[in-house]
Amino acid sequence: MNFQLSEEQAMIQKIVRDFAEKELAPIAAELDEKGEFPHAIINKMGEMGLFGLPFSEEYGGSGAGCLSYVIAVEEISRACASTGITYAAHCSIGTAPIYLFGTEEIKKKWLPLCVQGKALASFGLTEANAGSDACGTQTTAVPEGDEWILNGSKCFITNVGVAKIAVITAVTEKGQGTRGISAFIVPTDTPGFSVGQPYNKLGLKASDTREIILENVRIPKENLLGKQGEGFKQFLVALDGGRISIGALSVGIAQACLDASLKYAKEREQFGQPISKFQAIQFKLADMKMKTELARLMVYKAAWLKDNGKPFSSEAAIAKLYASESCMQNASEAVQIHGGYGYMKEYPVERYMRDAKLMEIGEGTSEIQRMVIARLLGC
Numbered sequence: 001m002n003f004q005l006s007e008e009q010a011m012i013q014k015i016v017r018d019f020a021e022k023e024l025a026p027i028a029a030e031l032d033e034k035g036e037f038p039h040a041i042i043n044k045m046g047e048m049g050l051f052g053l054p055f056s057e058e059y060g061g062s063g064a065g066c067l068s069y070v071i072a073v074e075e076i077s078r079a080c081a082s083t084g085i086t087y088a089a090h091c092s093i094g095t096a097p098i099y100l101f102g103t104e105e106i107k108k109k110w111l112p113l114c115v116q117g118k119a120l121a122s123f124g125l126t127e128a129n130a131g132s133d134a135c136g137t138q139t140t141a142v143p144e145g146d147e148w149i150l151n152g153s154k155c156f157i158t159n160v161g162v163a164k165i166a167v168i169t170a171v172t173e174k175g176q177g178t179r180g181i182s183a184f185i186v187p188t189d190t191p192g193f194s195v196g197q198p199y200n201k202l203g204l205k206a207s208d209t210r211e212i213i214l215e216n217v218r219i220p221k222e223n224l225l226g227k228q229g230e231g232f233k234q235f236l237v238a239l240d241g242g243r244i245s246i247g248a249l250s251v252g253i254a255q256a257c258l259d260a261s262l263k264y265a266k267e268r269e270q271f272g273q274p275i276s277k278f279q280a281i282q283f284k285l286a287d288m289k290m291k292t293e294l295a296r297l298m299v300y301k302a303a304w305l306k307d308n309g310k311p312f313s314s315e316a317a318i319a320k321l322y323a324s325e326s327c328m329q330n331a332s333e334a335v336q337i338h339g340g341y342g343y344m345k346e347y348p349v350e351r352y353m354r355d356a357k358l359m360e361i362g363e364g365t366s367e368i369q370r371m372v373i374a375r376l377l378g379c
Contacts, residue, residue: 031080046117068081
């Protein structure tokens with residue numbers, strides 16, 4: 001097995017790392033403090049072609065593949081997790097369903113805009129009464145002539161306040177359970193489509209997260225993704241890919257925690273020497289390094305399987321689960337190593353800890369990932 005990155009992947013890693021370190025990291029704390037969406041950074045990422053990494057050249061992407069994409073997600077998230085989740089949500093669960101299930105006409109209309117970063121995308125799945133139980137969807141889509149009429153609401157939706165399109169799941173046939181759910185492309189400027197105020201969140205404060213309200217939203221019949229009743233299957237496929245990207249986001253935060261902790265431990269002196277000389281601190285740093293590397297390997301494996309057309313559902317769930325929990329553990333240890341300073345905003349680790357928690361919740365909680373893994377074991 002060859003674990004070395006290809007020349008193209010190494011180049012992408014270097015370019016994105018340089019960009020993140022020079023242009024994103026210096027403003028990340030300010031973006032978080034103000035809860036300010038990074039419009040200029042997102043525009044620059046679009047100009048760099050980062051949104052097109054996992055998509056084919058046919059629709060304006062670069063065809064670099066999933067592994068190149070998750071490398072970019074990791075590097076962006078290492079500098080600013082808010083920007084990382086904006087990027088990941090747009091590509092993995094906003095644009096990917098269109099790429100995977102849209103008609104050729106729909107693809108040609110929307111994908112070039114999405115892969116160039118000219119139109120951000122969001123994914124409306126979660127509802128107040130349908131979180132982990134996604135089949136409890138109550139939003140409805142009723143056919144009328146050449147249109148669908150959507151009514152309902154969605155919550156905790158990333159990017160929707162700045163997005164031009166949203167992929168929305170809705171019940172098209174009541175009483176059919178998961179087989180009665182379909183997915184639709186809804187332009188956010190459609191009459192009747194509105195969003196709430198940004199949520200006041202614990203972390204990821206510079207990402208846009210809001211409620212969607214759908215009141216008699218009329219869309220053309222052709223905006224149905226794939227076939228009627230296939231929405232549940234479609235979002236399971238999309239979430240498999242999304243779990244890899246959340247794993248990469250988690251690795252980025254975990255690495256940032258390690259970087260900050262190692263730097264601080266070498267500079268902070270107690271009892272006449274840097275605290276990095278104390279075994280208690282060394283063990284913490286060693287564990288953080290181990291968890292980060294193992295998480296990265298699992299994320300890369302899942303991405304490699306996806307790129308090579310092999311089954312990856314179990315590996316994606318494992319990658320997301322292990323990386324997110326390792327990320328949270330690293331963040332906790334980073335704050336501990338920093339002591340009282342770790343609790344203060346003048347050091348970045350308190351932000352890392354706030355950002356890390358969502359990794360164990362979003363795109364399937366840790367408990368859901370364990371259920372997925374167990375089910376794929378045949379339990």
